[in-house]
Amino acid sequence: MTTRTKIALVTGGSRGLGKNMALAIADKGIDVIITYHSKADDAAEVVKAIEAKGRKAAALQLDTSHVAAFDAFFKEFSTVLNKTFNSNHFDFLVNNAGTALYAPVASTTEEQFDTAVNIHFKGVFFLTQKALPFLNDGGRIINISSGLARFTPPGSSVYGSLKGAIEVFTRYLATELGARGIAANTVAPGAIETDFGGGRVRDNKEINDVIAAHTALGRVGLPDDIGGVVAFLCTEEARWINAQRIEVSGGMNL
Template structure:
């Protein structure tokens, strides 16, 4: 970490959309802290890619569903930043970590519901709260939602409604943190070809074709379609965007 560089924390930054976000942010001249749940090797590869771009990076393990682990995580992260930069603070929080749940409403179990809730809403709520004392005034919070908060596909009732909750929370963050000059926004990807949800969108040909057919630009999204938008929101060009939902879906289900 360089003392004069801005710093972003990207949760779930070891693969898929988070990896693309972390690398895109580094290309803007921003240092990156990224978290991974279980795959340290992949996280280390992303750190190496960022360092090859001339920025500083390091990776820390974090299960974003486990609120009890957040104090320890924030302590490790801020301790590392203090050591490397002389300050425990950072500038951008990107709450990206997530997992899929495909289950019909009538068959969704309480265990499934709680799992998705802990990652996609409770974890985001309390990690942001714990990180807030170390987020610089004038910083940014970028939460990740989904097109599924706007349109409905059977099987995503729990996931889609959690994302709707995050969109509401983001507007409250924008309002309450405004006095500190902190902007909060939502980026809502459409269906993207990654290994998210077991590679469902990428690997199932029928699903891929169906999504392409309801997307104005005529194809399924790729990770590269998303990371640059998140990186843009970390720049001065985006300083007056606040409390907004930016859907990045190629015009899906218009």
Template sequence: METKNKIAVVTGGSRGLGRNASLALAKKGIDVVLTYHSNKQDAENVVSEIRASGRKAEAYQLDTRNVQSFDHFLQQVTEHLQTYTGSPNFDYLINNAGTGVHAAFAETTEAQVDDMINTHYKGVFFLTQKALAYLNDGGAIVNISTGLARFSMPGFAAYASMKGAIETLTLYQAKELGARGIRVNAVAPGAIATDFGGGATRDVPEVNSFIKSVTALGRVGQPDDIGSVVAFLCTDEARWITGQRIEISGGMNL
């Protein structure tokens, strides 16, 4: 398998889409370094599940809003990789970590906007920038966007705007990193049944029914629908895909 002994770093890998992507990468034969913000136990559970499947995994704490912490985080990761693999480098970076804010545009606060900028744009921008020194040529970056960057629903102006910025950044990264053979793509999930944003998509029947009604395939998305595509983008089968926005929404709001 062409992905044997390849290594992926997944931010926010302890739950939701990040957890699913980490497990899907392991199924492709890729070892995983995942991060968590506060729930170490959830992260260790994912690590144990990956190890049980025969792949290697480690978890590290990281607040992607705190750019000043990135050097220490990368030092931890690369020293571990140097010790156990003989090289500090890794092959794939999945920029998944994030939180949401649900507020009408007219009521969104500066603090909420700042948090979205730091989490979804500034954090992604500078973590990727700092990781470039350790990202192997021929590797890949996957940035997680959202269907809300294409269609609008009231209450997500700040969150979706940052994801729109990430989609533009993806194009520039793909262009500028292409000389190193590094592919960069954005994955844009539709509504997914996770605890993201308070879990309304999963837990509130009215929300669930509405999403089904505007989705061509007639159901709410599941984490398994997303993680497998992220993993695919980190394989040789996706070697000619870069600079793309891939929406995985079951056909929401077509």
């Protein structure tokens, strides 16, 4: 009996945590489609890296804040599924794409607010909605939240609140999609050394040291600390995990 190779869609997979997730998922024997916003060359390198692991891969351009473009995206997605992966459906949706926003409540503009909502909640909601006809029964949805939905340093009120919304949304997904055998969970990274937010955690030693001092395991997180957790949620061993928030922060701000 031949086992069907499963397929994951990882948004924002050309760099940072999304890249790490995509590579870790490929290590589990899963084919991967990534999306990228503007860095086509970086996305192509991730595709090559996945293919070097013996898996099929593809990269598609997507602005996750632009809901009006989602129908065209899924038309292209369907074509790629057929031509590259010989399939009409996929198995794992990882909603990872996002940008940082550091602004105090007193000075956050309506434009900043609306942009963040479109990327971190509206876009995730409607991308997931439009992905559902393509998602196999028994599949998984993994939404990326943040430790900032639990702890509250000044300046992240909008971002943290939207990640809180994602965590509630995920529980509704688990409830409504349970009849199809689809599990939905959130992974909430703590502070990680990437280029996210201009690389401030990675490149600012003062910030890095403060975070490390407030983390039980005594250091700031690395991309390799996150990707494997997301990949695990795509495995059969994780089949009974559903509607959970899994914080991966090394014990930050306990």
